[in-house]
Amino acid sequence: MLTLKGVKVFNGEEFIENKDFHIELSSQEEKELNLDGMWILPGLIDTHTHLRDPGQLWREDVYSGTKAAAHGGITTVFAMPNTTPTIDTEQAVIYLKERAKEASADVKIVGAITKGRQGKELSEMGRMARAGVVGFSDDGAFLNDSALARHAMEYAYELGLPIISHCEEQYLKGGHMREGWYSTLYGVYPTPFAAESIAIAREIELSYLTKAHVHIAHISTKRSVELIRHAKADGINVTCDVCVHHLLFTDKDIEDYDTSKKINPPFPTEEDQKALYEGLEDGTIDAIITDHAPYAVHEKEVEFQAAPFGIIGFETLLNELFMVSKRGIKIEKLLSLVTSKPAKLYGMDGGTIESENPADFTVFDPNDEWIPSPQTLFSKSRNTPFLNKNLKGRVLATFHDGKKVYGDTKWKLM
């Protein structure tokens, strides 16, 4: 038995102060660790990630990706299907599940809505559901064909699974940052906010038509928040999440053309970001994601407009939530959006600590610091704007399925 003394335990909604927290150990020894003021969190849940496995292993794989997740305190990840080949068959789902057995986190699989994410033919959604997918998404692409999107929702409804929608209207998209004063100033070809909100409006209407649960991924504009808030008030089964980076950066930050700040959807304008904070406060936004999207150094070391979209996020998630809390949202609320809220949203276990000795939890020191660098990151990639920046807060150890999946030197004894 290991006793962690003096910790604050977050149960998924609030902190319980000064608790002694007991963990069963495989050995019979009795140990005590004095962890005054440190946090015990449920293993975090990240419902939108790219593990690049199979087929893009120079960027990440299921093992490096989940080690990075564990380093960030995350014990459940949703793997998006935009891999090579696409996860669009039952066999592909089974293959990835098999690979993920030895991973450092629970890898939940999202199957593609259409074959090859091409938007032409439905993939075998029923068979993928049988193999255990948690939802369907053509993430990275919007399903332009509204008739096909309708049928996909009809199947999803029957299967009791959500459609996770990447909303981007096909003709308005194509820019490299959000349209506004800064895109004009920086001379970067922009995408207007309406590219996102038009697509969201369609998804809301189709959800109303089919009754399917449509989850809008990574919303980034004021109009998106307003449309979803309105739809929810109308009782339509629409939910959404926001990417943590979008709460910290705005279009202005593209100033240095740093390709590690290039992401899709692009960083919001200040006005749009303000609306995202309001959406978090009033519950319009149901979860926070990292959209962990690794790219190799050479892929990002190009001109801004030539660079691929994506930022890694696993290992800095808690640091970023910490920064967001400094801007006026309670840390408890933010933590619930990466624990109990997404668990409830997708009908999963976890995301809470109800009793001692939970299977998944993480120990976090809010007062320590660390610096993401090629030496400290577990991800194969480094495309983060926080590279070489000093960050407040540090994960000390992460447990998944009762086993330690990450622990710094102090935890060697275990």
Add this chain to the structure above:
Amino acid sequence: MSIAGKDVFDVDVLSKEDVLQIFQTAKEFKEVLQRPIKKVPALRGKTVCTLFFEPSTRTRMSFEIAAKRLNADVVNFSSSTSSLKKGESFKDTVKTLDAMGIDLYVIRHREPGSPMMLKKYTNAIVINAGDGIRAHPTQAILDGYTMWEKFGELKDLKVVIVGDILHSRVARSNAKLLKKMGADVTFCGPKSMIPMKAEEYGVRISHSVKEAIKGADVVMGLRMHLERQTGGFFSSLDEYNEFYGLTPEVMKETSKSSIFMHPGPMNRGVEVVTELADSENSKVEEQVTNGVATRMALLYLTLGGDNGANS
């Protein structure tokens, strides 16, 4: 000399005093250009590399002539394809050239921010000769100089820039430089070709040439950047010409001493008719001459040469 060692990514790195110093220096160099032997040894032993990733003849030649008039050695690198397509990365291209000992780069690239990217891989001075639709500081300097030469100062000068502002780095850099110098600037064009929130430059926005042009001292036409457009920005060149084309007739509404300017190349019959382009009011060729003089001034001042035009 505060300009020495500066990287000219855009005009905002220059103070008002810097701009006036460039104008004064350019004036001296312009006199050199009238001499039978148009050369001074101000930059002897310096190596200037023009790095052109986008097709350009006039800007590249203008820089090359400017550098040669100052006795610098000039090497030219040009690649019409983007670095990615070519296979060699931008970074590797620059590192290769840099290993040969370059003092100053002049870069033209279709990607915004590329001069700053270049700076990451070199200690040499970087001058932006146009990066995508973002900036073209030396064009703005030569345009400002042309106005300064004609009117004596830029303060309260009424300048109207007409055309495809959205795809124009010339308009963007001009707006910044002219506002810095106190001019009154209007962007005029169809709404589809005015960039979002352009009024934040401190310029007026107009969709009517007739209204915008009233009392203008300078009317600057811009080329329709067909190669940068993705379609749907205008219905026909003919309709565009009817509403936004610049003619001697339209110019009647301007101030008495007004001039017509254009960064070139001109599409005669689209944004401007021949009668105006070749008129006495037209400063188009003067702009080209001033381009060499102002670029000499900028090369000289950034490289910190100590032998001026009179040496």
